[in-house]
Amino acid sequence: MTDSRSQGSPFPTHTLANGLRIVAQPMGGVESLAFGFCVATGARDEEEHEAGISHFIDGLAFQGTALRDTRALTEAFDDLGARRDASAGTELFWYAAQALGRHMEALVPLMAEVARRPRFDPAEAEKVRDRQLQELAALEDEPAQKVLDLLQREYFHGHSYGHSVLGSPESVRALQPADLRAFWARTQLPNNIIVAAAGKLDFDRLAAAVEAACGDWEAGDPPPLPDAPATEPRVAVVVRESNQQHIGIGLAGVPVGHSDYYAVALLATILGGSMNSRLFTEVREKRGLAYGVGASSASMRNAGMIRIYAGTVPAKAHETVAVTLDELRKLESGGVTEGELSRAKTVIKSRVVMGGENTRVRRNVIGSSLWYENKVRTLDQVRALIDAVTTAQIQEAAVRLQIGSRYTLTAIGPRSSEELLGNEH
Amino acid sequence: MSTDPMIAHPSTGAETNGFHQHRLENGLQLLGQYMPDVQSASACFYVRTGGRDEEAAVSGVSHFLEHMTFKGTATRDYEDINREFEEMGADNNAGTGHEFTYFHAKVLREAVPALLDLLADMMRPKLDAADFAQERDVILEEIARYEDMPNAKLSNYLMEHYFAASGLARPVLGTTETISAMTVEQMREYWQRRYGVNNMIFAIAGNYEWEAVKAQIERLCGGWHLSETGRSPISVNPPSALHVYERPDLQQQLLEIGFPGVAQNDPDRYAAEVLGTILGDSSGSRLYWQVQETGLAEAIGGDYMAMDGTGLLYVSASLQPAKTQKALEAIQEAVRSLQRDPIGEDELRRAKTKLGSRLVMSGESTNSRMLSLCGSWVALGRLETLAEEAALIDAVTLDDLYRLRERVPLDGHQVAVTMGPVAEAQLR
Numbered sequence: 001m002t003d004s005r006s007q008g009s010p011f012p013t014h015t016l017a018n019g020l021r022i023v024a025q026p027m028g029g030v031e032s033l034a035f036g037f038c039v040a041t042g043a044r045d046e047e048e049h050e051a052g053i054s055h056f057i058d059g060l061a062f063q064g065t066a067l068r069d070t071r072a073l074t075e076a077f078d079d080l081g082a083r084r085d086a087s088a089g090t091e092l093f094w095y096a097a098q099a100l101g102r103h104m105e106a107l108v109p110l111m112a113e114v115a116r117r118p119r120f121d122p123a124e125a126e127k128v129r130d131r132q133l134q135e136l137a138a139l140e141d142e143p144a145q146k147v148l149d150l151l152q153r154e155y156f157h158g159h160s161y162g163h164s165v166l167g168s169p170e171s172v173r174a175l176q177p178a179d180l181r182a183f184w185a186r187t188q189l190p191n192n193i194i195v196a197a198a199g200k201l202d203f204d205r206l207a208a209a210v211e212a213a214c215g216d217w218e219a220g221d222p223p224p225l226p227d228a229p230a231t232e233p234r235v236a237v238v239v240r241e242s243n244q245q246h247i248g249i250g251l252a253g254v255p256v257g258h259s260d261y262y263a264v265a266l267l268a269t270i271l272g273g274s275m276n277s278r279l280f281t282e283v284r285e286k287r288g289l290a291y292g293v294g295a296s297s298a299s300m301r302n303a304g305m306i307r308i309y310a311g312t313v314p315a316k317a318h319e320t321v322a323v324t325l326d327e328l329r330k331l332e333s334g335g336v337t338e339g340e341l342s343r344a345k346t347v348i349k350s351r352v353v354m355g356g357e358n359t360r361v362r363r364n365v366i367g368s369s370l371w372y373e374n375k376v377r378t379l380d381q382v383r384a385l386i387d388a389v390t391t392a393q394i395q396e397a398a399v400r401l402q403i404g405s406r407y408t409l410t411a412i413g414p415r416s417s418e419e420l421l422g423n424e425h
Numbered sequence: 426m427s428t429d430p431m432i433a434h435p436s437t438g439a440e441t442n443g444f445h446q447h448r449l450e451n452g453l454q455l456l457g458q459y460m461p462d463v464q465s466a467s468a469c470f471y472v473r474t475g476g477r478d479e480e481a482a483v484s485g486v487s488h489f490l491e492h493m494t495f496k497g498t499a500t501r502d503y504e505d506i507n508r509e510f511e512e513m514g515a516d517n518n519a520g521t522g523h524e525f526t527y528f529h530a531k532v533l534r535e536a537v538p539a540l541l542d543l544l545a546d547m548m549r550p551k552l553d554a555a556d557f558a559q560e561r562d563v564i565l566e567e568i569a570r571y572e573d574m575p576n577a578k579l580s581n582y583l584m585e586h587y588f589a590a591s592g593l594a595r596p597v598l599g600t601t602e603t604i605s606a607m608t609v610e611q612m613r614e615y616w617q618r619r620y621g622v623n624n625m626i627f628a629i630a631g632n633y634e635w636e637a638v639k640a641q642i643e644r645l646c647g648g649w650h651l652s653e654t655g656r657s658p659i660s661v662n663p664p665s666a667l668h669v670y671e672r673p674d675l676q677q678q679l680l681e682i683g684f685p686g687v688a689q690n691d692p693d694r695y696a697a698e699v700l701g702t703i704l705g706d707s708s709g710s711r712l713y714w715q716v717q718e719t720g721l722a723e724a725i726g727g728d729y730m731a732m733d734g735t736g737l738l739y740v741s742a743s744l745q746p747a748k749t750q751k752a753l754e755a756i757q758e759a760v761r762s763l764q765r766d767p768i769g770e771d772e773l774r775r776a777k778t779k780l781g782s783r784l785v786m787s788g789e790s791t792n793s794r795m796l797s798l799c800g801s802w803v804a805l806g807r808l809e810t811l812a813e814e815a816a817l818i819d820a821v822t823l824d825d826l827y828r829l830r831e832r833v834p835l836d837g838h839q840v841a842v843t844m845g846p847v848a849e850a851q852l853r
Contacts, residue, residue, distance in 0.1 A: 029460070029461070029463065030789050031785050031786075031789070032786045032789060071709075071714070075771075075775065078775040078778065078779055079775060080778075081781060082782070083786070098786060099782065100782055100785060126720070127718065130720055131723045134723040135723070137677055138676065138743070141675050141676055141677060144573075243569045243570075243572050243573055274507075275495075275507045275510070275511075276508055276510070276511040281504075288563060290566070291563055291567050291570055292570070311570060312566070313566060343511045343512055347511055349514060350514025350515070350516065350532065350533060354465050354516060357463045357465065357789070357790075358789070358790065359789070
């Protein structure tokens, strides 16, 4: 049992006897309080027959509890003027809410009721099932999203990090309330949960409210973390009629907390993270090949990926791919310039500071940081880590990750893999 | 944060409510909202022109021009512009709508002077013929991309039918035909006609030094040209109709319906916000219970869209194709009941609580404060504090709602558009 409710700590924490951890950031100049339960589970814990179950549970989260039906629960939140949202990701699941800070003492037990006493009402489950099937159908109508979903699956092929949060139509059709309850019971345990709060709050009162609402929640054995994935380059192209060719390219990244974490984030920014990035300049500005092109880094507990997206007309798809791969080779062989690095640092640091003004962003950052790294950094500490990255470190990372030669490519649109890659393949 | 010793809080000259206002002699309106607890500021040039103000032959010129402002000015080329935004760590963007075009960025406090310098320069774009030809391809790509987005297409169709034969009926992006035929001379003419300094607002929200901002804007914009302001009014009374766009390739059916609404300066605008929340809010509204929770739609929402001199109440839904007829009837019934039957005190109270709470929560963001300064000014010719807005929402009574629905009956007419696998013959 740890307790750092020390005066002046920017991120006071407290751990309950059942293992549930609380972390908070009191903020000045705001009236709102962002509060949430961050559960260390998600699509990565799903067995094949359970595919999509985490998202199914998030869809049901606010559709009643064991104590209240859907309407009564909705009215309880609306009486507080509270926004709320449950969302499942690959490895984190959030029950989140935002309300005015003066409602904290009513909001905490209400959110605990949602997290601890799910209703899994069969009639509500049918509506959520219909909605999730519709979402799967809608994804087919949104190829720009679909191609990134496909990229995640192909990049992490055979590993649970590749699981789609939406599942498949077959699995979603087959899920039953008993499956939901079983998955919930084995993953959503107090010793697998971090309560995070940011905004207008008094930590002692917050911790007391959480203790009162969750203190008697019994601990259990949550699923172990997956092993680090071994990824192999792949090509997967869905050929179909469309006005656009959608292209996703996946490169190796690093896990959260890795010593190259900020080096890779800066690399992705220089490659495709802004209107001044290499891909934006070379693909869109100089050649007019694509409307949308960009890159970003995505990191998980023990893996990471750099994702590139490009959307273009089919006639320009091959050149778009060729120019992109050429830029990747240049990045690995030539590294980045001091000017590029300095600009990318400003981009990331500004984002960190400006996000620091939003209570929901801070809640998400402190909750997930505590899970990923077992600590929360101040904005100044984050700025110092970013400032410490050098051009040499970035190039070493690019070489080690084989940015120029090792990639997974996915595409949706009229062109085949041969037409897209030509002699690259 | 206020406890940070690195952030000084100079005397700001702000009114007690944190507002700053100033009008330059040439007509440029400056608006500010000082927020001492943040380290950043959001600023924008808000030009009171958009798709609605275009000649039909140059439909899409506002949006195309918005792109061209990033392509270069007398002193900067596009690389300079992008590099400068990046060097100041700006979170920047621009947007074009039917009634306004705005260019905005959020930066740390110390970068405000550099930001104003750049944004102001972009309001005088070079509009170079070669850049124009190249950017045309990007716009055509964007139009093609929207063709792949059924939601965006359907919204265009609703506007086309609801506001038939007015500027609001045309898509903001223009069409492949108008963009392909457009000349750079036509764009320059449009810029001359609509981008006068007297047709713009400069707004800033966050942590900044007002006197310095005022002096800098005066120096940067003092010599800018004047242009026409305002726009021709339109009157809307479309015949009730259902327009079916059959798309067998889609999995989902999309549905949008427009009902009579109110203008942005309507004295009952807060009653309209409350009524719209009761009808179509994403949490606990009538449409939520009667259409989404009954499983007729995957998602549904509705709200008033108030514009300059006109407006509509719109409902949008996505659903399984087989449920289209039933969903349509359920929506119509919900609207009919809202028009005719008593409204509950508890519905009123919850709608007001939600609106008031959201107002305060969104007011913590510099971006949304910046935009709402412009919105209040355009709608009312003055600024409203969050506290004033909250009090006005709180003051809405059932009688206000009854008066509004009598004055602007929801069932006066309705224009419905739907897109998806369902054929016209399958709907009554």
